[in-house]
Amino acid sequence: MITCLEFRRRVGAEPFASDAEIEAHRRECAACARHQDELRSMDGLIRRALVVELPVTTMSAKALTAAAAVSAAPLASRRRLFAIAASLVAGVAVGLVLLVSAPRASIAREVFDHVMHEHGAMATTAPLPPAELAEVLGPDGVRLRSGVGDVTYAARCHFDGHVVPHLVVRTPEGPVAVLMLRHREIGKPMRIEDQGYEGVVLPAPKGSIAIVGKEMPDLDGVAKKVFDAVDWGG
């Protein structure tokens, strides 16, 4: 059994650390469990603070590759390469305008980034007491019906300027991260696929819900079960 000091030293460096010793200490010491939850929440704030939107004023990468080739190219072809570089810059500029005009389309990326940032949560295995889950879901007026799988992680996370419930549910097919995004309406389902993770963001009775798993053959089936298990309240 680790001491409070050792526990705090470990979670102070890695707030999402989770192993048998950490989980056992959390069960024994409510103050330390609260401390770790606070650190996890603070990490959400840190992450948002770190995502600085820097204006793009320099050459794009594609243009750079063309420019890099210029030094090795014969003089006759340099004009053509610079023209390619210039057109690539222009193309990227148009792309950036389109992105800026559709900022809400980034929800899938934000979900993925959040799940990746808290990827340690996917490794948790100890089922949470119902009271702890209710504490996380309560402020949003939602409930998760039993039967879909054990909830091994539940936290209120900073996401997109709001505090949202973030769960990890261990379904029979594997663990999935669930983000309940009451503040975020979407018109149609979206898919997320990156680095072996796959997920969906689905329109929900209140906002939307994101469900992300890793190397899961039937994610849509699992997502449906999780979706159906959510009681969105009145």
Place this chain on the structure above:
Amino acid sequence: MNRGDGDTDRRRRFGSLCESLRPDLLRFAWWLGRDRGLAEDVVQESMLRAWKSFDSLTDEGKAKSWLLTIVRREFARTFEKKRLEAADVDALVAAESDLLSAPADERVAEMRNAIFRLDEEYREPLVLQVLMGYSTQEIADMMGMQQGAVLTRLFRARARLRQALGFAAETAT
């Protein structure tokens, strides 16, 4: 595949990698130097270096850490070449005030300011862990340090942020 096709494919793959990773590289460079002009110079030079040694990247799944390492080295090289003095943090804050005050959420802005004022030895591993998603072992490998030293720095980084933001003081060091 002839040589022309190979070169086109190489350029396409490199362009695609850089386009997707460039925002992260710029952010990383900005958090290292806390100066957007310096960050842009460093990233641009890093991309040129990366293009020249692209063939040494055997696993494109590791492209991000490969490029971040190039940015780290380029930052150190630029710093050394220009003999930049350790800038007064208040001057840096003033120069980057629009980015520091950009978040609409006051708590995020407060946190951004607190991170900005952290010493580099704490700021860098924190950015690599929280923003880039690397494990402490991966950070140790990138920074050429022992994992234990990275853990200590991360613990202290958070302790300083908690202190700056008015949380209760830590007991462990």
